[in-house]
Amino acid sequence: SQAGKQMQVLSLILSVCVLGLRAETLRYVVIEETGSGSFVANIAKDLGLKAEKLSARQGRLISEGKKQYFQLDRSTGDLLIQEKMDREELCEQIDPCLVPFEILLQNPLQSYRAEVSVYDINDHSPVFLNNEFLLKIPENTMPGHRFLLESAQDLDVGNNSLQNYSIGSNNYFQIYTRDRSDGRKYAELVLEKPLDREEKPEISFILTAVDGGSPPRSGTARVRVLVLENRPEDYLLVSVSATDLDEGINGEISYSIIQSSEENHVQGMDGGGLFAHCKVIVEVLDMNDNAPEVTTTSLTSPIPENSQPGTVVALFHVRDRDSGDNGKVVCSVEDGLPFTIRAVSKHSCSLLTESTLDRERQPEYNITITAHDLGSPSLATAVTITVTISDINDNSPLFNETPYTMYVRENNGPGKKIGKVRAIDSDSAENAKVTYSLLPSEVGDLPALSYISVNSENGNVYALRPMDYEQIRTFQVTVRAADGGTPALSSEVIVRVVIIDANDNAPFILHPLQNSSSSANDLVPRSAEAGYLVTKVVAVDGDSGQNSWLSYRMLKATDPSLFSVGSHNGEIRTTRPLNERDSFKQKLLILVQDNGEPSLSTTATLTLLVVDGFSDTYMQISEVPREEDSTLTLYLIIALAMISLKLSEKCNSACGYFYGDNGFPTTLIDVNGMRTLSQPYQYEVCLTNGSDNREFKFLRPITSSFPTQNSEIDMVRGNDFLNSSHAACQMESVSQERTSACVY
Ligand SMILES: *[C@@H]1O[C@H](CO)[C@@H](O)[C@H](O)[C@H]1NC(C)=O
Ligand SMILES: *[C@@H]1O[C@H](CO)[C@@H](O)[C@H](O)[C@H]1NC(C)=O
Numbered sequence: 001s002q003a004g005k006q007m008q009v010l011s012l013i014l015s016v017c018v019l020g021l022r023a024e025t026l027r028y029v030v031i032e033e034t035g036s037g038s039f040v041a042n043i044a045k046d047l048g049l050k051a052e053k054l055s056a057r058q059g060r061l062i063s064e065g066k067k068q069y070f071q072l073d074r075s076t077g078d079l080l081i082q083e084k085m086d087r088e089e090l091c092e093q094i095d096p097c098l099v100p101f102e103i104l105l106q107n108p109l110q111s112y113r114a115e116v117s118v119y120d121i122n123d124h125s126p127v128f129l130n131n132e133f134l135l136k137i138p139e140n141t142m143p144g145h146r147f148l149l150e151s152a153q154d155l156d157v158g159n160n161s162l163q164n165y166s167i168g169s170n171n172y173f174q175i176y177t178r179d180r181s182d183g184r185k186y187a188e189l190v191l192e193k194p195l196d197r198e199e200k201p202e203i204s205f206i207l208t209a210v211d212g213g214s215p216p217r218s219g220t221a222r223v224r225v226l227v228l229e230n231r232p233e234d235y236l237l238v239s240v241s242a243t244d245l246d247e248g249i250n251g252e253i254s255y256s257i258i259q260s261s262e263e264n265h266v267q268g269m270d271g272g273g274l275f276a277h278c279k280v281i282v283e284v285l286d287m288n289d290n291a292p293e294v295t296t297t298s299l300t301s302p303i304p305e306n307s308q309p310g311t312v313v314a315l316f317h318v319r320d321r322d323s324g325d326n327g328k329v330v331c332s333v334e335d336g337l338p339f340t341i342r343a344v345s346k347h348s349c350s351l352l353t354e355s356t357l358d359r360e361r362q363p364e365y366n367i368t369i370t371a372h373d374l375g376s377p378s379l380a381t382a383v384t385i386t387v388t389i390s391d392i393n394d395n396s397p398l399f400n401e402t403p404y405t406m407y408v409r410e411n412n413g414p415g416k417k418i419g420k421v422r423a424i425d426s427d428s429a430e431n432a433k434v435t436y437s438l439l440p441s442e443v444g445d446l447p448a449l450s451y452i453s454v455n456s457e458n459g460n461v462y463a464l465r466p467m468d469y470e471q472i473r474t475f476q477v478t479v480r481a482a483d484g485g486t487p488a489l490s491s492e493v494i495v496r497v498v499i500i501d502a503n504d505n506a507p508f509i510l511h512p513l514q515n516s517s518s519s520a521n522d523l524v525p526r527s528a529e530a531g532y533l534v535t536k537v538v539a540v541d542g543d544s545g546q547n548s549w550l551s552y553r554m555l556k557a558t559d560p561s562l563f564s565v566g567s568h569n570g571e572i573r574t575t576r577p578l579n580e581r582d583s584f585k586q587k588l589l590i591l592v593q594d595n596g597e598p599s600l601s602t603t604a605t606l607t608l609l610v611v612d613g614f615s616d617t618y619m620q621i622s623e624v625p626r627e628e629d630s631t632l633t634l635y636l637i638i639a640l641a642m643i644s645l646k647l648s649e650k651c652n653s654a655c656g657y658f659y660g661d662n663g664f665p666t667t668l669i670d671v672n673g674m675r676t677l678s679q680p681y682q683y684e685v686c687l688t689n690g691s692d693n694r695e696f697k698f699l700r701p702i703t704s705s706f707p708t709q710n711s712e713i714d715m716v717r718g719n720d721f722l723n724s725s726h727a728a729c730q731m732e733s734v735s736q737e738r739t740s741a742c743v744y
């Protein structure tokens with residue numbers, strides 16, 4: 001230490017030589033921290049005075065500050081350091097650091113100005129205010145981005161002050177040392193490589209500040225970089241930097257934001273309260289971060305199904321908070337619906353019907369309207385509205401059967417339900433409410449209403465009166481179904497009522513006549529062989545089907561061994577040859593029975609006369625009144641007609657004529673009743689052709705058979721009776737017979 005002081009003093013002497021005494025100011029140099037008592041210079045010599053003279057003139061130092069750093073040795077004239085000087089305390093960052101004083105002499109009074117320049121030594125290291133600082137950097141920060149680091153402070157000046165910043169090795173950042181306008185250095189961290197939070201969420205390294213002293217001194221701090229997810233709140237927009245020429249606290253700058261009327265001012269204020277402003281204009285670029293908003297402003301539901309295409313159903317207000325394309329919105333509606341969407345204005349669109357609607361097909365629609373913006377990627381919002389379709393009376397009731405056929409057994413009790421009609425209307429409510437009614441018509445001579453009725457509500461059909469199958473087999477009425485719409489729609493259906501036969505008619509004997517006082521006689525030649533066809537019991541039954549299937553049975557006979565009756569055809573035949581002993585007059589009682597359940601029957605009494613040959617003589621035996629002859633003829637005609645009429649529709653009027661005029665019960669008119677005769681037989685009917693006597697004399701089977709192509713012919717065949725206006729004839733053909741029958 002003692003040696004060090006000598007060195008300092010030595011150097012001082014050297015430097016004093018440089019300064020000398022010039023003008024009024026004496027200039028000296030001393031190195032800071034030089035110890036007290038150290039020699040600075042010999043003032044007496046520099047003033048050109050002898051040391052004694054200096055003492056005699058009471059030379060002394062007058063310092064400008066409070067502190068007296070130097071002292072004057074009057075005996076030698078030496079300027080000595082009285083108090084050790086710290087340059088940093090004396091001058092802070094001011095360089096050069098001068099300590100001025102005056103040298104005052106008496107007798108005469110003289111004043112000399114002197115100043116000592118205090119040289120800096122590197123006695124301070126750069127120091128960071130904080131020994132660690134944190135940088136939060138979003139991971140999407142682009143390489144090249146610069147970050148200002150807090151500067152380190154070094155109280156020394158010149159080459160001893162902070163010269164350079166360096167960082168520990170890392171893969172992401174480089175450090176650059178920059179000069180401020182005042183020559184001070186600051187550190188700039190530059191991102192070299194993209195950050196990846198997932199790969200390295202935190203990067204840490206040592207920041208070193210080095211001064212230019214010899215040897216250099218340094219200070220360090222740790223830098224921690226936190227890599228952030230791309231959160232907007234951490235996004236570094238801009239770094240501002242201000243400089244202050246002052247030193248110390250007057251040069252320390254703090255930054256703050258002053259917000260006024262949407263412009264950000266950044267204020268930089270130094271420790272002395274001086275401040276500067278700069279304007280930071282932040283232009284916010286729109287990001288498509290708002291989905292369109294859709295509001296239903298009007299909705300018409302239900303809408304009638306007959307709405308014209310183009311009817312407005314709903315209005316929507318649409319807005320998007322974004323700007324540019326991000327805020328442009330297009331509305332659409334899903335495909336396949338009878339609706340379309342149309343822009344009404346910049347901020348609204350309407351939903352219209354596009355085609356016709358049909359409530360019966362779809363009564364309700366859930367319609368999703370989608371609004372999407374033109375941003376990339378686009379954002380969309382969907383709203384769903386429910387539109388119901390209201391009914392219009394556009395459907396008639398439809399019967400579920402057409403025509404209806406209902407069956408009623410004859411002799412039914414009045415008011416019997418015989419069936420039900422039902423019509424469905426696919427409209428709704430009143431438009432679908434169906435009521436039934438019977439259209440006026442006639443059944444026979446009576447209005448249909450007197451036969452049946454229809455319940456207007458439920459369509460039940462009732463027979464109002466007992467039906468007589470033998471009178472009416474079937475008839476049809478028209479039922480109308482009308483809905484409750486305005487105007488109402490309706491449809492009609494035919495209801496066929498079929499009367500089912502009951503066995504309520506006993507067989508009726510057509511031949512031989514049963515009610516004459518003396519019944520008709522049939523003649524049997526005594527020469528007849530066994531199997532000779534004597535006559536035929538002709539009976540009919542007013543019923544139909546099984547009820548009219550007749551069978552014949554011999555109940556009683558004068559000689560039961562002589563005659564037999566065909567159980568199906570009623571033919572009376574001899575069973576053996578006749579002989580002399582056989583009685584002239586034979587009486588037969590034949591039971592005719594139908595096949596109904598229970599069956600009904602009637603009997604026929606036959607009187608047969610056994611004769612030796614046909615002659616007028618024999619004919620006279622029978623004393624049949626002429627009245628009855630014509631009646632018989634009529635019966636036969638009827639019997640024939642009955643067969644024929646059923647086969648030929650055009651016969652109806654002719655037949656009606658017959659029955660009405662002659663007072664015969666209409667129940668006789670029954671083709672089916674003739675089934676008893678529907679055997680494959682033909683008969684030749686012979687009548688006498690005398691002017692007065694047209695009595696039925698006999699019949700004889702015709703052996704040649706007709707072609708049997710169909711059942712119609714079959715039915716007729718057994719009844720090839722006769723053309724009664726002539727004495728004798730043979731049916732030539734079935735068709736002829738049919739035609740001729742109609743003539744009667
Ligand atoms: C300061 O350093 C520079 C270069 O490092 C040198 O040229 C200069 O002479 C030095 N100044 C002093 C006063 O030592
Ligand atoms: C300053 O530091 C950088 C490294 O940070 C180094 O490359 C450079 O040489 C240094 N400069 C001086 C003058 O020491």
Ligand SMILES: *[C@@H]1O[C@H](CO)[C@@H](O)[C@H](O)[C@H]1NC(C)=O
Nearest residue numbers: 362363364365366367385386
């Ligand atoms: C419409 O949506 C409602 C409610 O989700 C649903 O009950 C209804 O069945 C839907 N209608 C149609 C026609 O899809």
Ligand SMILES: *[C@@H]1O[C@H](CO)[C@@H](O)[C@H](O)[C@H]1NC(C)=O
Nearest residue numbers: 513514515516517631663664
């Ligand atoms: C026989 O019966 C028929 C039909 O029933 C009738 O028209 C006729 O008057 C009756 N004759 C006698 C004599 O009773």
Ligand SMILES: *[C@@H]1O[C@H](CO)[C@@H](O)[C@H](O)[C@H]1NC(C)=O
Nearest residue numbers: 722723725726729736737740
């Ligand atoms: C019945 O006689 C008439 C008159 O001669 C005749 O025209 C008609 O064809 C005959 N009918 C039959 C079925 O033979």
Ligand SMILES: CC(=O)N[C@H]1CO[C@H](CO)[C@@H](O)[C@@H]1O
Nearest residue numbers: 687688689690691726727728
């Ligand atoms: C049996 C009989 O008297 N037949 C007569 C029928 O009438 C024709 C002519 O009208 C006569 O030629 C028959 O002899």
